[in-house]
Amino acid sequence: MTATELLDAPVSHSDAPDWQAMYDFVKARESGARTYANSIDTVIERGRLARVFDRAGREYLDCLSCAGTLATGHNHPQVQARVLEFLQSGHVTQALDITTPAKYRFLRKLLECLPPDFARHVRIQSCGPSGADAVEAAVKLFKTATGRRGVLAFHGAYHGMTAGALALTGNLGAKRQVASLMPDVHFLPYPYSYRCPFGVGGERGEDISLAYIERTLSDPESGIIPPAAMIVEAVQGEGGVIPASARWLRGIRDITARLGIPLIIDEIQTGFGRTGHMFAFEHAGIEPDAVVVSKAVGGGFPLALLLYHEKYDAWQAGAHAGTFRGNQIAMVAGAAAMEVIQSEQLVAQAGAKGERLGAALRGLAERQSVIGDVRGRGLMWGVEIIDPDAPADALGSRPADGELARAIKKRCLANGLIIETGGRHSAVLRLLPPLVISEDELDEAVEKLERSMREAMEG
Numbered sequence: 001m002t003a004t005e006l007l008d009a010p011v012s013h014s015d016a017p018d019w020q021a022m023y024d025f026v027k028a029r030e031s032g033a034r035t036y037a038n039s040i041d042t043v044i045e046r047g048r049l050a051r052v053f054d055r056a057g058r059e060y061l062d063c064l065s066c067a068g069t070l071a072t073g074h075n076h077p078q079v080q081a082r083v084l085e086f087l088q089s090g091h092v093t094q095a096l097d098i099t100t101p102a103k104y105r106f107l108r109k110l111l112e113c114l115p116p117d118f119a120r121h122v123r124i125q126s127c128g129p130s131g132a133d134a135v136e137a138a139v140k141l142f143k144t145a146t147g148r149r150g151v152l153a154f155h156g157a158y159h160g161m162t163a164g165a166l167a168l169t170g171n172l173g174a175k176r177q178v179a180s181l182m183p184d185v186h187f188l189p190y191p192y193s194y195r196c197p198f199g200v201g202g203e204r205g206e207d208i209s210l211a212y213i214e215r216t217l218s219d220p221e222s223g224i225i226p227p228a229a230m231i232v233e234a235v236q237g238e239g240g241v242i243p244a245s246a247r248w249l250r251g252i253r254d255i256t257a258r259l260g261i262p263l264i265i266d267e268i269q270t271g272f273g274r275t276g277h278m279f280a281f282e283h284a285g286i287e288p289d290a291v292v293v294s295k296a297v298g299g300g301f302p303l304a305l306l307l308y309h310e311k312y313d314a315w316q317a318g319a320h321a322g323t324f325r326g327n328q329i330a331m332v333a334g335a336a337a338m339e340v341i342q343s344e345q346l347v348a349q350a351g352a353k354g355e356r357l358g359a360a361l362r363g364l365a366e367r368q369s370v371i372g373d374v375r376g377r378g379l380m381w382g383v384e385i386i387d388p389d390a391p392a393d394a395l396g397s398r399p400a401d402g403e404l405a406r407a408i409k410k411r412c413l414a415n416g417l418i419i420e421t422g423g424r425h426s427a428v429l430r431l432l433p434p435l436v437i438s439e440d441e442l443d444e445a446v447e448k449l450e451r452s453m454r455e456a457m458e459g
Contacts, residue, residue: 019043019055036064039409040418047074050437052418063433063445064418068237068269068380071296072340073434079299082336083329095326097126106331109338110297113278114307118287123313128322129302129330131268131294132160135231137306137320138292139164139182142229142262145314150227151182152217152261154190155197156239156424159231159266168231170239186224188213190236191248194373194384194397195424201395203247210251217259229262229290234280237269240423241375241382241430249284262289262312268304269380272296273341273435276351276378283377299333346435354378356439357431360446368453372398379437382422383429383449400427404456411452411459417445 017025022043030037043055050073052062065073072079087093092100111119125141127133139151153159153168160166166175167182175181189197189209196205198212216222234249236242244252256263265288270280272293277283279291290308297303302324341347358376361383365371372386385405386398402425409429412419420430431445 049073065434068432069295073436079336086332109335125306126325127304132162132165134292134304135165145312148228150184152230158238231264240428246284253286264290273347298330299337301330303330350378400425402427407456417448
């Protein structure tokens with residue numbers, strides 16, 4: 001059956017079209033905003049931990065894991081068992097913000113996972129099911145609590161696609177055609193050593209960044225009124241997998257504390273073990289004023305939370321709401337996933353496996369001149385693809401080659417490896433495997449990546 005015939009045919013659960021017709025049907029009906037499906041041009045049907053299978057029976061090693069959502073992989077048996085047990089229990093599956101046994105158990109487990117000092121004073125706002133809504137909630141909270149209106153964000157940031165979150169996002173692609181985004185957002189330089197905004201890189205670049213930020217925020221003629229908050233990622237994800245060093249994060253916490261600026265850490269992609277710490281900010285030993293989480297917190301189901309210090313709890317009832325903030329299935333799955341992360345020691349494993357993956361990727365960079373930089377933390381890595389024949393800048397960095405990166409990603413899919421691109425010019429190959437991935441599977445991923453790289457360059 002062709003895509004056109006499927007469009008015209010009545011809906012029937014007995015229809016069993018081939019995968020290509022199914023893909024074409026969905027593509028014909030979906031909006032132009034679709035993204036992942038444009039490059040993963042098949043019909044993914046089943047999954048098991050770090051593996052997925054398409055409708056044609058092809059197997060893939062999944063190093064995207066739903067943009068980092070699936071910390072425990074696809075259909076982890078312990079998470080799956082808890083969800084199935086809950087669905088058969090007769091308990092409510094949606095509950096707004098009403099107290100339920102599922103919520104009680106989830107919050108108890110969440111508090112176990114938070115740093116003790118932060119957990120001691122935390123207040124929790126359940127948000128709409130996307131991370132972007134948690135960002136929106138954070139902005140509203142701190143504007144309410146401080147009476148200020150500005151928000152500070154960073155070059156290369158990604159905080160979501162709703163209007164306020166998009167205003168805080170660095171990438172211009174989705175912003176150009178949207179009028180009247182949230183005003184009073186000011187962007188500051190993030191420490192991106194390979195393409196340092198100050199042209200120096202390393203610790204010197206970090207020091208200049210911190211000095212610039214402090215002097216700008218202290219300058220009575222900077223044009224920036226005292227802001228309601230600063231939001232930052234400890235590791236920029238969509239921006240190209242750029243980790244901030246512990247010293248830079250400590251510098252940011254020191255500046256914001258001295259100037260009375262609440263600090264929000266966006267842990268939507270990095271939270272719950274991804275970076276080899278339960279939360280990425282922990283490697284710096286800092287305590288933020290608020291943390292936004294989503295993705296892994298729901299165990300594979302939609303859930304987002306704003307976690308903040310009780311001293312900022314200035315909201316009145318109904319100040320932030322949403323019908324699906326009481327997603328009981330996500331709370332059950334999230335609590336089960338956190339138990340798996342603890343019992344299987346996946347945080348420590350992410351650190352150890354990350355060292356193995358990083359070493360393998362750096363070895364690959366020595367063999368492939370199109371790799372300009374390899375960077376990451378835990379099981380969150382980026383490989384920046386460049387044009388090795390183009391002139392280098394003062395730092396020795398060569399121009400990004402997004403076209404080649406996309407060609408490599410396409411070859412990866414053909415070779416049974418799912419990855420994603422991001423960063424400037426979409427030239428960074430991003431690996432976000434589930435934390436349960438084995439060492440052998442990591443080796444397999446690097447082997448498939450290198451093969452795909454060679455094929456893309458030959459092609």
